[in-house]
Amino acid sequence: MDDKGSRQSGMVDIQVVHKAFAGFQGRLLALKDVMLTIHPGEFVCIVGGSGCGKTTLLRIVAGLEADYDGAVFLDGKRITGTGLDRGVVFQEHRLLSWLTVRENVAFGLAGLATGKSGAEVRHYLNLVGLDQFEHEYPHQLSGGMSQRVAIARALVGRPRLLLLDEPFASLDALTRMRMQQEILRIWEAERTTVVLVTHDIEEAVYLADRVVVMSPQPGTIRTVLPVRLERPRDRTDGEFIRIRKSLHNEFFTPCSPAGLRKTR
Amino acid sequence: MRTAEHNRGLVWRAAAAEARVKSPGNRIRIPDRLIGGIIPLGVLLLWELLARAGLLPPNWLPAPTVIGQTLYQLAVAGDLWRHVGITLGRVALGFWFGAVAGTLVGGLTGYFPLARKLLDPTVQALRSVPSIAWVPLFLLWLGIQETSKITLIALGAFFPVYLNLSVAMRHVDPKLLEVGKLYRLGSFQMVRRVVLPAALPEYIVGLRSGLGLAWMFVVAAELLGASCGIGYLMVDGQMTGRAGIILASVLLFALLGRATDWMMSALGRRLLGPRAR
Numbered sequence: 001m002d003d004k005g006s007r008q009s010g011m012v013d014i015q016v017v018h019k020a021f022a023g024f025q026g027r028l029l030a031l032k033d034v035m036l037t038i039h040p041g042e043f044v045c046i047v048g049g050s051g052c053g054k055t056t057l058l059r060i061v062a063g064l065e066a067d068y069d070g071a072v073f074l075d076g077k078r079i080t081g082t083g084l085d086r087g088v089v090f091q092e093h094r095l096l097s098w099l100t101v102r103e104n105v106a107f108g109l110a111g112l113a114t115g116k117s118g119a120e121v122r123h124y125l126n127l128v129g130l131d132q133f134e135h136e137y138p139h140q141l142s143g144g145m146s147q148r149v150a151i152a153r154a155l156v157g158r159p160r161l162l163l164l165d166e167p168f169a170s171l172d173a174l175t176r177m178r179m180q181q182e183i184l185r186i187w188e189a190e191r192t193t194v195v196l197v198t199h200d201i202e203e204a205v206y207l208a209d210r211v212v213v214m215s216p217q218p219g220t221i222r223t224v225l226p227v228r229l230e231r232p233r234d235r236t237d238g239e240f241i242r243i244r245k246s247l248h249n250e251f252f253t254p255c256s257p258a259g260l261r262k263t264r
Numbered sequence: 265m266r267t268a269e270h271n272r273g274l275v276w277r278a279a280a281a282e283a284r285v286k287s288p289g290n291r292i293r294i295p296d297r298l299i300g301g302i303i304p305l306g307v308l309l310l311w312e313l314l315a316r317a318g319l320l321p322p323n324w325l326p327a328p329t330v331i332g333q334t335l336y337q338l339a340v341a342g343d344l345w346r347h348v349g350i351t352l353g354r355v356a357l358g359f360w361f362g363a364v365a366g367t368l369v370g371g372l373t374g375y376f377p378l379a380r381k382l383l384d385p386t387v388q389a390l391r392s393v394p395s396i397a398w399v400p401l402f403l404l405w406l407g408i409q410e411t412s413k414i415t416l417i418a419l420g421a422f423f424p425v426y427l428n429l430s431v432a433m434r435h436v437d438p439k440l441l442e443v444g445k446l447y448r449l450g451s452f453q454m455v456r457r458v459v460l461p462a463a464l465p466e467y468i469v470g471l472r473s474g475l476g477l478a479w480m481f482v483v484a485a486e487l488l489g490a491s492c493g494i495g496y497l498m499v500d501g502q503m504t505g506r507a508g509i510i511l512a513s514v515l516l517f518a519l520l521g522r523a524t525d526w527m528m529s530a531l532g533r534r535l536l537g538p539r540a541r
Contacts, residue, residue, distance in 0.1 A: 064442060082446045094443050098461045098539055110447035110457075137538040157447075 009075045010160035010193035012038040016060060019053070019068035019219075030056045031068070032218035043187055043194045045208035047201055047247070053219020054197045058165050061195065062088045074161060087154030087192075091166040093146035095138040101125070101149050102134035108153035124152040127186055144175040148182070155190065162187075164196040168203070180206055184231060201247045205240060206233050213250050223250055326508040331515065334508040338497075348516065351482055351493040354410070355524070358417025359478040363471060365418065366425025370470075373426075374433025374463070375455060387426060395419050395477075396484055403489070413485035420481035421474035428470025432463035465539065468532035475528050479521045494520075 019031040031053045038044050048054045059065045061072050063082035072079045074086070087108070095104045105121045125131045128148040138146055147167055154162060164183070168176040180203060187194050198204055204211045208227055215222040225247060233240055308328050314320050315327030322330070338344035369387065373380040399416060406412035436459050444458045486495020494513050501509030 062446065064445065082448060084448065088446050090439070092439065094439050096440065096443070096458070096461070098464070098537070107443075107457075108447060110444075110449055110453070139538075 010040045011075050012036075012061065012161060012193065012195070013073040013076075014038070014057070014061065015070045015072070016057065016068055017070040019056060019060065019065070019070075029218035031060075032220055034070075034214075034219065034221055036212060036221060036224070038193060038195060041191050041193055043184075043207060043209045044196070044212060045204035045210075046195065046197045046212045046214060047199060047204045048214035048219075049199060049216060049251070051219075052214040052216040054214050055165055056219065057214075058163050058195065058197050061161070062086055062163050064088075084157040085159050086161045086163055087157060087159035089147070089150045089154045089162070089164045089167045091169050093138070093143075093150040095146055095149055095153075097138050100135050100137055101130060101141070104138065104149055105152045105156050108156040120156055120158075121152075124156045127155070127189060128152045128182070142175075143171050144179055147171065147179065151183070151186065155186070155192070160193060162190075162192045162194045164194065166198055167196070169198070169200075176203075181232070183207065201244055201251075202235065205244050205247065206235060211247060213247060323505055324507055326511070331508050331511045334506075335512045335515070338509075338512070347492055347494050347497050348520070351486065351495065352520065354413055354417060354485070354493065355475075355478050355482050358414045358482065359421045359475055360418075361414065362418035362421025362478065363425050363474055366422045366470070366474065367429060367467075369422075370426040370429030371433065374430040375459065380430070380434070384430070387423075391423050391427075395423075395481065399484070399488060408489045413482070413490070416485050417478050417481045420477035424473040424477060425467075425470045428473075429463060429467045432466035432470075433459055436462040465536060468528075468535065472525060472528050472532070475524060476521070479517065479524075483517065 014034060014036040016031050016034040018029075018033075020027045020029050022028075034053075034057060036044075046054045046057065056065060060068060061079065063079055063086070066081070096107065099107065102121055102125065105124055109120065122131065122134075125134055128151055130145060130148055130152065133141065133145065138149070141149065151167070167183075168179045171179060183194075183196075184207060196204075196207060205227055211225045211227060213222045213225065214220065225243070227243055229237070229239060229243075311320075311325075312327050312329060315322070315325065315330070320327075326334075335344065338347075369383060373383050373387075395416065398419065399412075402412040402415055406415060440458055440462060441454070444454045449457060482493070483495050486493040487499060490496040490499075494516050498510050498513040501507065501513065
């Protein structure tokens, strides 16, 4: 609410050279040469099929994956471990069942001084439209409401970067569309940099300033497509559909000659 | 999940209600508690009638009313309260030591993998010995006085508390631990704010079964050599050929065990708050 100026930062520089997991049969190469710069206040969607490393990439930026070659910088500072400068929302809401909605949101202030936490928590409960439900417990909430609480928890520490890992994937279609509008509204109010991982192409085109398409084995960035449509976007608009189609084609045409040799 | 189950429950109940209305012959609804009481009440009644008719030998199986009288006489004489107080004291003390030890060791092994690797195999090995089998050794080491009884009860209460807490702490959803990590909780805060609350329901189950075992072992301890306590009453009844006293003691154990379990579960519900249902 106060330091709007510094909130304009939130530039992310991703340089992941190599990330592998010790897998079932030897090592599985999850990410290879993923280079991406995200501008302050930008909304970036990362799309890709399962196993393309998009979630792994997000977890690296969140600081939850440590063992990789390369570096990720947030406003020029190298990321080591998790931090309150980044808010994270997972596919599952991951709320603590023994805390009320309000206490769950306040949990996002864990490492911070809690003097003025009351006002902060209230502000974000308002922002996600759940101020009426602050004393409820997670099991009393619907899926969409739970995910709103998770978003409020991620934002309450006023992070410079909001990371969302398929946050709406487990919601029904109508709720998902409503949540997509919500996240845009929140983004416009907060001006935080947002990175959202999804497998839903339409969702990516609806939300993003730029769509990053990833392809698997090894996980690499296949293409980056800017979406220059006015918001709110019309999903039935001709240009919207054209962009969606071209992204669709990216998915279903083989990319590298190496990939071709493998599949044929 | 919970709401889904709840809804299923509602749907099921609604269907059952509908079936009740529709089925023509069975319009009168008898509460479940009454249905469950039919057999015990019937047996009691039959027992009383047979005893009064002189068909049951009174020194083997006295009538329920006679057992009630025995209890009443013991209570009036003041003996009852002494025996009950002593048994309750033993259970309380033994359970306290066992639960505290179980909580400490369980918490340690639940949180520190090294402690688990170090201690758990030994505890599991000890657990495979039926606890009563230690009695001769306890008697030899600690004498027939209170110490050996309390030790036996504590040992019985220890294992379920240890096991439930240790396993529950180890099985806390890693996804929730990751949330704690995101907000940079230190180890202590992580345990206090995430691990312990998540493990609490199973810990309470452990406490309840620990308390149940404490009751089991107080009976064993008092049967094996005591000069007071409800178990002693039973032995006394057996020695003097008074089945009434034995049955009265059985009834006392049942009532007291049930009462303390109810207290423990009430405490659990309090601690669990909204998760209790």
